[in-house]
Amino acid sequence: MENNLNQNLFLQQFNKSDAIAYSQSFTSSTSDYNFQLLDNAYRNTGRIYAKLKLAIDSNRCQDETCALELAEIKHLQEAPQASLDFLSSLLAELSVTDDSNFDPNNNFKYTAANSVMTAKPGFSKSDGYNVYLDLLPNGAQQIAFIGPAFEEPLVINSTALNALNESNTSLVVQTPDVSKDMLRLLTEVGIFSPDMVSEDGQLSAGAKITEEYVIMNPDGTPDYAIIDVGGGKGRNTLKYDIDKIDKKASPFINAEVAGLMSSEQDAVAAWNVYISKGTSAEEDDQMAQNANAGEESWSYEEDLPLDQDKKVLFEKKYKEYFMNNYLKQFITNQFPTVQADAAVFDLAEAKQAKAQKFIDDNNL
C-alpha cells in the first residue's frame, strides 16, 4: 500500500513539476504518441466481417443455423459504438487522477494510464509505453496499458467497467470536495441567522453566530472573556455555549455524514485526504503533495465495505474537523456587538473593577 502511495505521489509530482521540460534527453528526442487505438483494433475487422458475410450467404456456416456467424456479425456491427462508450467511460474515470484533491491511495496504475491517454510528456511510445484495444469474441472489449510504470499490463474489460458504472461505483475514486461541503454545512446548522446567508448559500462577510448561543450573566448582559491585546490593554470577547452549539449542529453534521456514506468509497477518499489527521484546511492543501493520511489511510481494496467501528470513527472525526476548521473561527475572539463593550480598556482597571464587583456581590 505504501509503495502504491509513493508511486502515485511520484507520478503526480512528476506531472505537475514540469521537470521533464528541462531534460535534454527528452527535448532532443522524438515523442511518439501514435498509439492508434481504434485503427489497430479494427485493422482486420473488415476482412473478418466479409468472411462471415460470405459464409452466411453461401451456406458455409459452422452449422445450418449460422448462429455463431450471425452473433459475430452482430458484435462487429455494435463494436464501434461500444468502443466509443468504453473509451469515453474509461477517460472519465482516469481523468479523476488529475483532480487537485485526488487521493493517492487509488491504484497508481490509473494515474499512469491517464498520463498515457492524455499524452503527458514522458508517457509516449518512445518512452516505452503502449496501449491496445482488443475486440473480444464475446462482444466485450478490453484495453491494455504497458510500459515502464506498469510492472504488469493494466487490463480493463469493458463489461467490468460498465457493471461498475451501472452500480454507481468507480474504478478511480473522486474525492468529495469536503471544503465546499463544510462551508455549506456552516449555513445549514442553524446557528447563524438566515439574513447572514447570501442567496448563493454562502455566509456573508462578518457573519456572527446568533446571540442565542452567547453565554449571558443572570442580569442578561453577555458574560465576556477578557483578552490581553498588549500594552496593558484588554478587550472583551464573547463566550459561546459550546454544548448548545454542539447539540444544535450535531443532527445536521450527522445528516451530512450519512449523505457521504451513501458512497463508502467517497467516504474513504474524504478520510484519506481530509479527515483522518485532523489537520487544518490549509495543511490539507499542502498534504495533498505529501502523504495525506499516510499510514492511517484506509485502503479501497481492504477496508471496503467499511465496518461499524470505522463508520463511527469517521463521524467523530468529521465532526471534529468541522468544529476545528470551520466553526472555531466564529467562536474565537469575537468582539461584542455592543459598541461600548467592544472598546479597548485598561487591563489593570478592569481587573480591579471585577474584583470589586465580586466583593460587592458577595458582601465580603
Added chain:
Amino acid sequence: MPIGAGAIIGGVASIAGGLFGSSSAKRAARAAAREKRRLQQKLNNLEKNRQEVINPYEGVKSLSSMISNPFANLSVATQAAEMKIEEADISLANTLDTVRATGGSGSATALAQAALQSKKGVTASIEAQEKSNEDKRAQGEQDVQRRKMAEEQRMQQADVAGKQFVFNTTENREVAAMDRVASQLGMSAQAEAQAKADQTGAITGMFGSLASIGGSLIK
C-alpha cells in the same frame, strides 16, 4: 482535446474530440448522480431524525383538587348563646339573693328582665364579631385559593407556550434545512439531466465518424 489525443485514439480526428467531450459529460453526469444520491441520503437522515410531534398540553393537570368550599367549616356561634343563657341565670339568681337579703320589694320578673337585657347587647356584639372574623377568614381563604389557581394557570400556560415555541422554532429550522437540501437535490437532478444531454450531444457528433468506421468494416 489534449495534444496527441487524435493520434492516441486513431481513426478520424473528430472521434477523439468527441470522445473527450463525451467523457467530460459522462463524468459530470456521474458526479451529478452521486451528488443526487448523497443529498437524497442526507434528506432521508434529516427526515428520520426530525423531532417528535409534541402535545404541548400534555402536562396540563386538573386544578379541581385545589378548589374547596371555604364556607364549609364555618362554626356556629353557640357558645355565645349558651353564655347568654348562663349569664342571664346567674344575674337573676344574684338579684333575687340581694332582694331577699335586703327585704326589698322589687318584682323578681322585672329584675330578671333587667339582667337579661343588660347582657343581650354584649352577646350580640360577640356574635357579630365572631361572624365578622369568620367571614374574613373565608374571604381570605377564597382569595388565596383564587390567587393560587391563577398562578398555577399562568405557569401551565407559560409551560405550554414554551413547549409550543421550542417545537415551532425547531420545526421551522428543520423544515428550512430540509427545503434547502430538497432544493439542492432538484438542482443536482437538473445537472445530471443536463450532463446526460451534453453526453448525447457529444456522441451525436461522432455519428458521422462512426459511419466511416462502419463503412471500413465492409470494404
